[in-house]
Amino acid sequence: MDKPVKLPTGARHGTSVAYNKHKCRCPKCRRFNREYNAAYRANNPEAFRRQKRNVLAHRRAMTRLRERMPDLYTEFYEEELQRQ
Numbered sequence: 001m002d003k004p005v006k007l008p009t010g011a012r013h014g015t016s017v018a019y020n021k022h023k024c025r026c027p028k029c030r031r032f033n034r035e036y037n038a039a040y041r042a043n044n045p046e047a048f049r050r051q052k053r054n055v056l057a058h059r060r061a062m063t064r065l066r067e068r069m070p071d072l073y074t075e076f077y078e079e080e081l082q083r084q
C-alpha cells in the first residue's frame with residue numbers, strides 16, 4: 001500500500017483534493033476515490049457507459065495506430081508519457 005503523501009496545511013486525506021490534486025494513494029484516499037466512483041456510476045449510468053465506450057475506442061485506436069503506423073505511435077506515446 002502506498003504511503004500517504006505530505007499534504008499542505010488544510011488539506012486532508014480521504015478527500016478529492018488529496019486524491020486528485022496531490023495524487024495521494026493512501027488507503028483513506030483510495031477509499032474516497034472508490035466510493036466517489038461508485039456513487040458516480042450509480043447516479044450517471046449513461047455517462048459511465050459513454051465513458052467506458054470512449055476508453056475502449058481510444059484503446060482500439062491506439063492498437064490500430066501501433067500496428068499500422070508504429071513511428072507515429074511511438075511519437076505520440078512518448079508525448080503522453082512525458083505529460084504524466
Ligand SMILES: [Zn+2]
Pocket residue numbers: 004005013014018024025026027028029
Ligand atoms: Zn492520502
